[in-house]
Amino acid sequence: MKIVKFGGSSLANGDQILKVIKIVKSDPARRVIVVSAPGKRFSGDRKITDLLLDLAQAVLNREDPQDIYDSIFQRYTQIAAFFQLDPEILTELKTHLFQITQASYPSDVFCQAALSAQGEYMSARLITAVFNQVGLKARMLTPMAIGMTVSKEARNAQILPASYAKIAQTKIADDEIIIFPGFFGITKDGLINTFSRGGSDITGAILARGLDADLYENFTDVDSIYAVNPKLVDNPAPIHEMTFSEMRELSYAGFAVFHDEAILPAIEGNIPINVKNTNHPEAAGTMIVPRARLTHKNKITGIASANHFQAIYIHRYLINRQVGFTASILKILADLNISYEHMPSGIDDITIIFDKKQLTGGRKEKLTQRIQEEIQPDALEWKNDYAIIMVVGEGLINRVGAMSDVVDPMRDAGVSLTMVNQGASEISIMLGVKPEDEAKAVRAIYDAHFENGHAKKED
Structure with missing residues (x-):
């Protein structure tokens, strides 16, 4: 059985939905379809x-939301008109959405969560009707129905582990297709x-694990995941195959095609993922697989970058000899509810890198102030704009000269480094630059x- 997720661009209008129908009809193993809300046309x-x-904002502000x-x-x-559906379904959806706006919520954020989830709910309701209209026996299920x-954490939900045993009990008839709304749970x-963000990707991966799928297909609007951002390099190389770990590293560092959190349930269930294009379903796409199934021997799989970081540089002599120094910093971060991204260090120095959104308010x-008072560093400096480049590849493991292979081209291009760090897994090299x-x-x-x-082929 395959779990198949279609993104918002795949469901944006009737013509796109026709492509979805054709894709589903072409493979009887595609039994569970996760849908997003309609995206941009x-x-x-x-x-x-x-x-x-x-x-949601209009409701919270008590403004007229009619427009x-x-x-x-x-x-x-x-x-609905494109597929000549019974107009009654629109009446039902309007009544449903109105009821959601009238409900009471424990906070404004939960109101926003409830309303923003309705795009997927109404999409699932409509796609179920469309499938049945064109002769595909379909049944809609919801998060509440399958547990x-x-x-x-409002608008930042995490699946509760007990859910998987409940999802596994879901009964699917041999002749039916399940339509499931992405993005939310109960x-x-x-x-x-x-x-x-990318919550429908997470839903698809959760269902793939819970239902013990053979494959999780994630349909989007690109033929594959590329080795580098196409905005930075013209016609970049497609990635035909990569490991779970490579995808996690790259998506964290800036790859937007697949949500880094979404891959976790698939890793836990050891379920391969195939990222494909709704507009070109015949393209092989990118396979994301466990390391044991990797067939390519490329040195580098992909290069990602992002510049939404800030860094604090702390210098104090002989910090390597001070027991509990790092623990003291971590306690301050915990007290202020701040998470950090990386913490490379030396014998007298620590640099702590943060996502900028962690440093608001x-x-x-x-x-x-807390670090100055409690740590009393010899020097403290903020780097308010900080870019990180992540070079990722299973071929970097145990490779002599891996660091120079990455750093030398930057030197030749006249780029100076502010930080270099290779992860313990050895599949990634992180570089800090202006x-x-x-x-x-x-x-x-x-x-x-x-x-x-x-x-390029190996020398």
């Missing part, structure tokens, strides 16, 4: 999820709560290891 268009967040309602249901009405319970208190100032050097550094590394859309 063209440049400048708005996603349904964004409109629903506008609706937003009209914009939302214009999209669903167009899809997909999640944590209480708390133990019965509240709707959404996963973080005065927390950066409080962190600086934000203005990010693109140049990425292109230099890519050109040294890829040529004509393919990884």
